[in-house]
Amino acid sequence: MSSKKAKIEKEPIRECHDFKSRILYICDTFKYKELLKAENEYCGNFYCFDNNIGICLFDVEKWIVYGEEHLDPETNQIRRYCQHKYYTQIIWHTHPLTSKNYPSIEDIQKVLKYDKISISIIFTSWGIWQINYSGKYRLSEINPKDENVKKMGNDLHDDTSRGRIYNENAVREYRQNIQNYYPGIAVYFKTWDNIYEHKYVIRID
Numbered sequence: 001m002s003s004k005k006a007k008i009e010k011e012p013i014r015e016c017h018d019f020k021s022r023i024l025y026i027c028d029t030f031k032y033k034e035l036l037k038a039e040n041e042y043c044g045n046f047y048c049f050d051n052n053i054g055i056c057l058f059d060v061e062k063w064i065v066y067g068e069e070h071l072d073p074e075t076n077q078i079r080r081y082c083q084h085k086y087y088t089q090i091i092w093h094t095h096p097l098t099s100k101n102y103p104s105i106e107d108i109q110k111v112l113k114y115d116k117i118s119i120s121i122i123f124t125s126w127g128i129w130q131i132n133y134s135g136k137y138r139l140s141e142i143n144p145k146d147e148n149v150k151k152m153g154n155d156l157h158d159d160t161s162r163g164r165i166y167n168e169n170a171v172r173e174y175r176q177n178i179q180n181y182y183p184g185i186a187v188y189f190k191t192w193d194n195i196y197e198h199k200y201v202i203r204i205d
């Protein structure tokens with residue numbers, strides 16, 4: 001019972017509060033990069049564990065959800081996505097290698113809609129996206145079919161050879177467009193090459 005793992009499991013699982021003065025990071029991003037090889041999305045919730053470096057984010061394996069196929073009632077098409085069992089302050093999900101490398105309109109709007117969520121992390125083949133939002137929009141201000149937001153995603157898709165080739169400038173433009181459109185939201189992105197020792201430090205604003 002002296003292994004590190006046993007020690008972590010003994011700690012009470014807790015959500016992340018009062019982290020603003022400390023380094024908050026994802027302990028092992030490699031694990032999530034591996035999940036991208038799966039056919040469907042994975043999603044889960046991050047919890048906090050204090051150590052000597054800072055506060056490390058981890059998830060509870062048995063609570064990770066594997067995205068199933070869902071029938072979209074509007075288009076009558078099968079879509080594969082992951083539904084969180086519940087929302088916490090910091091949530092995450094993957095976009096498998098076969099899907100888009102950037103946040104969907106639903107991903108962007110989710111943090112605006114739910115009070116509970118402050119930070120959403122998305123693992124994609126290009127790297128790690130982070131969306132922060134701590135205010136609240138009225139639901140009436142969020143249009144799930146917003147053509148302007150759709151266009152921002154489509155432009156990024158076009159400027160990256162239909163999502164195949166990463167383009168730093170196009171990603172910067174996409175982030176700025178989203179931030180200008182929804183004041184108060186912050187969108188960050190880091191390529192896998194810029195993540196050292198599999199540790200991703202969370203941007204706090």
Ligand SMILES: [Zn+2]
Pocket residue numbers: 093094095103104107122
């Ligand atoms: Zn997504």
